[in-house]
Amino acid sequence: MARTRKQVAQSRLTVVAAAVAVAATVWGATAIVGPDHHIGHETAAGRTDDPAGSPGSPNVPRQRMPEGIAHASEGGGDTVNVTIDDGPDPRWTPRILAVLAEHDVKATFCMVGPQAAAHPDLVKQVVAGGHRLCDHTMSHDTAMDKKPVAYQKAQILDAQRQIEQAAGGGAKVEYYRAPGGAFTPDSRRIAAEAGMRPLGWNVDSKDFSKPGVAAIVNTVKGELKNGPTVLFHDGGGNRAQTVEALDKVLSWLEDQGRPTGFPVRTAP
Numbered sequence: 001m002a003r004t005r006k007q008v009a010q011s012r013l014t015v016v017a018a019a020v021a022v023a024a025t026v027w028g029a030t031a032i033v034g035p036d037h038h039i040g041h042e043t044a045a046g047r048t049d050d051p052a053g054s055p056g057s058p059n060v061p062r063q064r065m066p067e068g069i070a071h072a073s074e075g076g077g078d079t080v081n082v083t084i085d086d087g088p089d090p091r092w093t094p095r096i097l098a099v100l101a102e103h104d105v106k107a108t109f110c111m112v113g114p115q116a117a118a119h120p121d122l123v124k125q126v127v128a129g130g131h132r133l134c135d136h137t138m139s140h141d142t143a144m145d146k147k148p149v150a151y152q153k154a155q156i157l158d159a160q161r162q163i164e165q166a167a168g169g170g171a172k173v174e175y176y177r178a179p180g181g182a183f184t185p186d187s188r189r190i191a192a193e194a195g196m197r198p199l200g201w202n203v204d205s206k207d208f209s210k211p212g213v214a215a216i217v218n219t220v221k222g223e224l225k226n227g228p229t230v231l232f233h234d235g236g237g238n239r240a241q242t243v244e245a246l247d248k249v250l251s252w253l254e255d256q257g258r259p260t261g262f263p264v265r266t267a268p
Helices: 005-026 093-102 113-118 120-128 149-167 185-193 213-226 240-256
Strands: 031-033 039-041 080-085 108-111 132-135 173-176 229-233
Touching (some): 108 113, 132 149, 229 240
Parallel strands (some): 080 108
């Protein structure tokens, strides 16, 4: 029996809809689950529409890195974050890496841009060792919080670019630490918009002033009650005391049954 015009039209619509569905899959318009377990939609250009609202809607803000300063650990509980500042340094960074490898500990290296550019081999060693990268600006200006926003932006973004170029292989800088803790709302925003979590610390080991190995170790032991993120240095001068103290601190943490890990990047 011949089909009616209405039946023919419905059949054609079904075919068109199926073709559109296939094309959407081919061109990448598939649902994805982001790192925060939200569902978004990836476009052909590789961008992810905001998962909190209607994808592509101009009135819906995009998901961003938190601008708050991180002090906690991804591991929670008794996990300790080892962070290393002011390098990389051709003499001391390899020795710090050797101590970390001996204890099977991963750390976060907060690097100064020109230092990273001058020693790309060391940056690559840090990445190859499973450690994370952190932006510590271009010139380690501890008075950054008193400088214009344009200056802060150049200090942060230029350093990020230099560190990532030195690392190669698509490695990313995941944190930003202001020199001397000189954060501002603007610097935190700039870092977060560039995909870097502002990173603080809970324990200053005081290793920078070279007070002696025992003093560094005792400072860390005494201040860990303040929180899990510990500050050491592999740049800025002779770091022999840091190397020895770090070894002793990591042995002590092992004896205490305290694991090590990385600082948080996103909100819970």
